[in-house]
Amino acid sequence: MAVTDAPKIITTRFDQADGHTLAGYERTGGYAALRAALGRTPAEVLDEVKAANIQGRGGAGFPAGTKWGFLPADVHPRYLVVNGDESEPGTYKDRLLMERDPHQLIEGVLLASYAVDAKQAFIYVRGEMAVAQERLATALNEAYAAGLVGRDIAGSGWSMDVILHWGAGAYIVGEETALIESLEGRRGMPRLKPPFFPAVKGLYMQPTIVNNVETLANIPWIVTNGGAAFAALGTEESAGMRLFALSGHVRNPGVYEVEMGKTTFRDLIEAPVYGGGIRNGGTLKAFIPGGASAPWFFEEHLDLPLSKATVDKAGSMLGSGAVVVMDDTTDAVKACARVVRFFAHESCGKCTPCREGTTWLHQILQRILAGDGRPSDLELLMDVSDNISPGITWPPKQTTICPLGPSAVSPIASALRRFRPEFEAYIAGGRHAAAVPVEVGARG
């Protein structure tokens, strides 16, 4: 395992002052992939993406080429929807891609639409990302004016529209069926799958592909250099380069584009070109490997490679590429409670186990932090967790339509199993240490 010198793919314009403009983009090879693809068949473009074996960069990690292949033949209209609703705690990369290289995303959208024969695409940007919206609006206006989007693209006779859409604040909309509901002008509540698999019954009940921003940003490079060149990076199981947002207690927090499969968590956290190690010469207490929904990892996991299969097998996930590092000064109870607060706040309310369960988990943790914890609270936390996600296993079983509820169980299972004495100390030192335990459902 090592820090590799693989070429950057999607961050090459991050330091280019005019990288977000059409002129700056075209000067550095932009829209060459589109022009080349328009001389090939859609099936050839699709085959390149399949050959690239690129896993979706949003969280679930499903291969994009396979997903594109799920669209039923001859059912039209069909849509491409770009998920730019980045909001998983710890995750910061799609916003950068939209702000610093919006044309790269637009070119990826055009190539994907060409490959799957979609005639309309929607870029759904998180509502709170004002600058990303401005950069994308400007880039789309430039691209329409230059004949690169809209009618008769680049003189090829092929036409399609790309519409910029933006949200208004709701984490759940990052879930693809909730995003579709939101794009239809409704409350962002997930749909049941089956029957509402987007590829079959998506936007307006038509076949729809929902792809993450980072996934699509890779497509121009893949089309230019070939799927095989992409697949040659990383490992057979986890191909290509990927952005990781490294945050928390490291010397150099940052967003790094690293080679998957070959780079390890230790490389990412400790290498001088990445995290540079724990700040202030401290030691690692825990780290979240893939966003707030992911079970925590510890020192014994540092040498695992950044590979989907390996991390899944070890009991967590690479998720959205968000690595949050906690050093030995971290209060595990506070960290756990903060993540649980997030899920309680963001539960959409559709499914009872999530709506009620996450709220109860949050309330119990708050009373523990406030010094009102009861000795029975730790079992109560696990009991409520078990009702949201039976067995508290990985991958999680769920009693809910989407994974949000089970995500709230991850920090509890991780922190309570590893740092139980810290929870017990809060309870023992609290004002009501000797209080009589209450039954589940009783309000304290």
Added chain:
Amino acid sequence: MARLSPENEVLARQIIGRYPRSRSALIPLLHVAQEQDGWVTDEAMGHIGELLGLSSAEVLGTCSFYEMFKREPVGTYLVNVCTNISCQLLGGEELLEHVEERLGVKAGATTADGMFTVEDVECIAACTEAPCLQVNYRYFHRITHAAFDTLVDDLRAGRRSDEIPTHGTTTRVRQHVPADRWAGVGADGLAPEVR
């Protein structure tokens, strides 16, 4: 104040025309209303319902789901302090305390002069730049307490108004699709002139 202005109604019809089904324009139109008045009024929601053929209940149902839509007036500047995990680890909660102390209001409240509303928010995707906050959805990365104090002084003195629009305006650039460039192949049943 209230219903969409004639100019905004024209804008609303342009936005509606880009979607295969008009209801998809609901969230963008609620943003137009919030940009016009600084918050989303009942009258504006009623007007949007008329434009989209939706009942007031349908409009309110969507509007009330989303955190950014304010159904009562808020400050000219909305200060959103992130306290989620990556920021918490690097002083986000202490930053929020400082913001509350400096402005003299708790999260959720507005200063007496109507200038600032403070919110304790979830992750805003600047995790490697913790602690961070947004003012009207413009980012301030790795912000110190002293830098926040300077920012407040600047905003009160009107020195950052070019950089930070008043509450309600998110994007200052809108998508424009020239009629002769619109492909229109994905749309069903909408007249091209409304695009």
